Amino acid sequence: MASKIAPLSGFPELLPADRAVERQVVETLSRTFELHGFANIETRVVEPLDRLAKGGEIDKEIYVLRRLQAGDEDGDSGLGLHFDLTVPFARYVLEHAGHLEFPFRRFQIQPAWRGERPQEGRYRQFTQADVDIVGKDVLPFHHDVEVMRVMVDALDALPIPPVSFQFNNRKLIQGFYRGLGLPDVTTAIRTIDKLDKLPAEQVAALLVSDAGATPEQAQRCLELATIRVADTSFVDRVRALGVEDELLDEGLVELAAVVEGCSAGDHRHVSVEANLRIARGLDYYTGTVVEIFMEGYERLKSVGGGGRYDALATDGRSTYPGVGVSFGVSRSLIPLLADGVLAGSRPVPSAVLVAVADEETRAQSTAVATALRARGIPCEVAASAQKFGKQIRYAERRGIPYVWFPGEAHEVKDIRSGDQVAADPADWTPPIEDLRPQVLVKETEK
Amino acid sequence: MASKIAPLSGFPELLPADRAVERQVVETLSRTFELHGFANIETRVVEPLDRLAKGGEIDKEIYVLRRLQAGDEDGDSGLGLHFDLTVPFARYVLEHAGHLEFPFRRFQIQPAWRGERPQEGRYRQFTQADVDIVGKDVLPFHHDVEVMRVMVDALDALPIPPVSFQFNNRKLIQGFYRGLGLPDVTTAIRTIDKLDKLPAEQVAALLVSDAGATPEQAQRCLELATIRVADTSFVDRVRALGVEDELLDEGLVELAAVVEGCSAGDHRHVSVEANLRIARGLDYYTGTVVEIFMEGYERLKSVGGGGRYDALATDGRSTYPGVGVSFGVSRSLIPLLADGVLAGSRPVPSAVLVAVADEETRAQSTAVATALRARGIPCEVAASAQKFGKQIRYAERRGIPYVWFPGEAHEVKDIRSGDQVAADPADWTPPIEDLRPQVLVKETEK
Structure with a gap:
């Protein structure tokens, strides 16, 4: 194969040191x-097209599969690549329900595909990490707190900039609008969702013109949407707006429980807020909703989100309610790696390069490597018996911290400090932080 | 979404307990x-079609991507799903050569796709594990031994039936045929490759009719192909056939080094042989070749294979020789799981179910779970405050070995033995084998 290679836009690929970072992130999440x-x-990467179509409407960005050179009659497979992990999970639950125990807790970390125009944080192939809990017919509310708390703990363990979980509750919004007497709650929610794009007055005007609100009602909607606090004091502030509704009460209790449950304990860099303008456009959310933002990367919009849905799937006999949250692994990591905020300390797993004095004694070097590996120390044997200075530079170029010189008396050199000491392949061990590539974090300016 | 769900033929999916087995296999390989x-x-899952086409010829089994509902002019993306991990790796090396250090050692464990007719061990989506070492312009032979040895060690660590690595060397075959004076070495190799399908006499006849061999030459080819030994005694047996050729000599030395290097040390269930009828049809192999077979699963044909290729890729300025070997993760695991040879001990990671006495004390149960998790013990809190007997059965159905009863005096029950003891969430630890799902191996009859 001889031809020029150009990167494919929207299909990012990582060099080995960056991939080491991604692997450690996925490992920590898992x-x-x-x-x-x-x-x-x-799940398999393909779903039947009718399943990818939400409510009969097929999105333009789906990639459809066709078997090359198959006749027209069977070329089109009727299959498309999944564009998220929720659709395949819902199908998996229905297909395997008889073999699953409910409530079923699952996580899934896989790529998904969308044919949309690539931009920073938006790729045609991207990896997501989803956690969901799904019940059969019923799913108690406390699972909302549980699943959100899992993602809080998971992101808190990652070497990324501070992230903020911003929670709201659809019952709270709907109950408030209903209690307020708005004629078209659904349109009102969609309109309020535009607050991050349009100025408040314009949103108020739209509430009047499109959602049939009076100017006073529109004003209350805006007042609700500006409530944003890091504790449960939102409850009193909402009450102070004087709207009464049972669904609103339920939503307030639930949101308070989620904010409390996710704030408890010490977190390194995750903060939790009630932000009453978070609505999430998608129709299927029915209670808790969340969007996740990363400090310094607000331009990416949310790096994750999710919520409660009363019908993840249904098969006619049973309905499967669920609650879950998704984190955009590619969406957050690829910009962080591109900006040098995160970097891998070396592109190889090897902590040690075992030098080779001459090709005749390669077996001796291999024996040292075997002894080190038996004790969990990743290493490689030098590719050729060059002068030791060249072998050390070979290690340097790969970021391998130690070079081992076999012999009657073995020695090992830390090539960063230059220290060289006698060592025994049967018991020498590097410091634990040298054992595998580290994730280097550049302190970002505030 | 309400509709009947049928599994998609050729796209196998695992239930959680089986997926736990696959994860541990992938982890051990890694x-x-x-x-x-x-x-x-x-690597990204797509490649341009012209890159997927080998030597201009496009295989029928490739899945091509089209953006749904895009206009004709840009609907066809010109992209296809990769059908192995070698083509994308070659492209990755060319695209990123300026950022890689050579020799470059890489492993890659990803799915690939082929639109072919599904059968046992052959799927439309399947996961492979590939290791390769690639050099820039040069790659010393000792890397052949190195990369094969890595796969020997990796498969020896897996909980699978015994596997056999059967090695040969293309230089040995070509040199032998050339020294024998065969007019058409390439056709002769392809013909000998049919020995596992056709009787020997028929292969001999084809060597005469298709490859232009004399009956005596055909006989010698068969004699070479029947040599199969577990040590380096093949060298003398080949010599005894009386053929002289420089390339043959080189092949004999290389094959002996690979067999010796891969046999050294103790292996649990990997055996190594020189099998001189292994040819591997693919044109690009130029030295070492290997096929891997799994005991009791000979019907799957090989579960892995690979070899040396002098030009994995070339960009006009440089050529990248490589040597590698691939293991079919899906091809071997899915039949083993289907046959019950392998099974996961439980479908959930949880080692402990923390019981809930009543909803008012759920927070206390959650605190116990938090304490256990802080010490690396996977656990879950009971979904509802049923009677303890029901909560124990909930754990039983999921294979969770321990149920924790919070209280002033905490107790933990091993539900397999029924033993219940006082325990402190701050220091109780289950035996290490209970910490995560185990891979259960059924002894197969011989």
């Missing part, structure tokens, strides 16, 4: 999810 | 590869 009892699943 | 200094990469 470990936290598993500590909370979430089982991993992996 | 750990071994990293101990040997191989860096992980992940």
Whole structure:
């Protein structure tokens, strides 16, 4: 194959050192999810087109699969690449319901695909990490707190800039609007969702013209939407607006429980807020909603989000309510890596390069490597028996911290400090931080 | 979404307990590869069609991507899903050569797709694990031994039935045929490759009719192909056939080094053989070749294979020789799971279910779970405050071994033995084998 290679726009690929960072992020997420009892699943990447179509409407950005050179009659497979992990999860639950125990806790970390125009944080292939809890017919509210708390703990363990979980509750909004006497609650929610794009007066005007609100009602809607606090004091502030509604009461209790449950304990860099203008446009949310933002990367909009849906799936006999939250692994990591905020300390797993004095003694060097590996120390043997100075530079270029010189008396050199000491392949161990590539974090300016 | 769900043929999906097995297999492979200094990469799943086409010929089984409802002019993306991990790796090396250090050791564990007819061990979506070492312009032979040895160590660490690595060397075959005076070495190799499908006499006849061999030459080819030994005694047996050729000599030395290097040390269930009828049809192999078979699963044909290729890729200025080997994760695991040879011990990561006495004390149960998780013990809190007997059965159905009863005096019950003891959330720890799901291996009859 000889031809010029150009990168494919929207399909980012990582060099090995950056990939080491991504792997550690995925590993940390997985470990936290598993500590909370979430089982991993992996779904096939394709779904039938009618399943990818939401409510009969097929989005333009789906990639459809066709078998090359197959006749017209069977070329079109009727399959498309999934564009998120929720649609395949819903299908998985329905298909395998008889073999699953409910409530079913699962996490899934896989790529998804959208044919949309690429931009920073938006790719045609991107990896997401989703956690969901799904029940059969019923799913108690406390699982909302549980699943959100898992993601709080998971992101708190990552080497990323501070993130903010901004919670709201659809019952709270709907109940408030209903109690207020708004004629068209759905349109009002969609209109308020534009507050991050349009000035408040314009949104107020739209509430009047499109959602049938009176100017006073519109004003109350804006007052509700400006409430944003890091504790449960929003309850009193909403009450002070004087709207009475049962659904509103329920929403207030739920939101307070989520904010309290997610704030409890010490977090390194996750903050939790009630932000009453978060609505999430999607129709299927019915209670808790959340959007996640990353400090210094507000231009990416949210790096994650999710919420409660009363019908993730239904098969006619049973309905499967769920609650879940998704984190955009590619969306957040690729800009962080591109900006140098995160970097891998080296592009190879090797902590040690075992030098080779001459090709005749390569077996001796291999034996040293075998002894080190048996004790969990990643290493490689030098590719050729060059002068030791060249072998040290070979290690340097790869960021390998130690070079081992086999012999009657073995020695190992820390090539960063230049220190060289006698060592035994049967018991020498590097400091734990040198064992595998580290994630280097550049302090960002405030 | 309400509709009947049927599984998609050729796109196998695992239930959580089986997925736990697959995850542990992938983790073990990765750990071994990293101990040997191989860096992980992940390539995008799509390649331009002209790159997927080998030598201008496009295979029928490729899935092509089209953006749904895009106009004709830009609907066809010109992209297809990769059908192996070698083509994307070659492209990755060319695209990123300026940022890689050579020799470049990489492993890659990803799905690939082929639109072919599904059967046992052959799927439309399947996961492979590839290790390769690629050089820039040169790659010393000792890397052949290195990369094969890595895969031997990796498969030896897996909980699968015994596997056999069967090695040969294309230089040995070509040199032998050339020394024998065969007029058409390439056709002869392809013909010998049919020995596993056709009887020997028929292959001999084809060597005469298609490859222009004399009956005596055909006989010698068959004699070579029947040599199969677990040590380096093949060298003398080949010599005894009386053929002289420089390339043959080189092949004999290389094959002996690979067999010796891969046999050294103790292996649990990997055996190594020189099998001189292994040819591997693919044109690009130029030295070492290997096929891997799994005991009791000979019907799957090989579960892995690979070899040396002098030009993995070329960009006009440089050529990138490589050597690598691939293991079919789906091809081997899915039949093993279907047959019950392997099974996961439980479908959830949780080692402990923390019981809930009543909803008012749920926070106390959550606090116990938090304390256990802080010490790396996966657990979940009971979904509802049912009678304890019901909560124990809830744990039983999920294979969770321990149920924790919070209180002034905490107690924990091993529900397998029924033993219940006082315990402190701050220091109780289950035996290590209960910490995560185990891979259960059914002894297969011989």
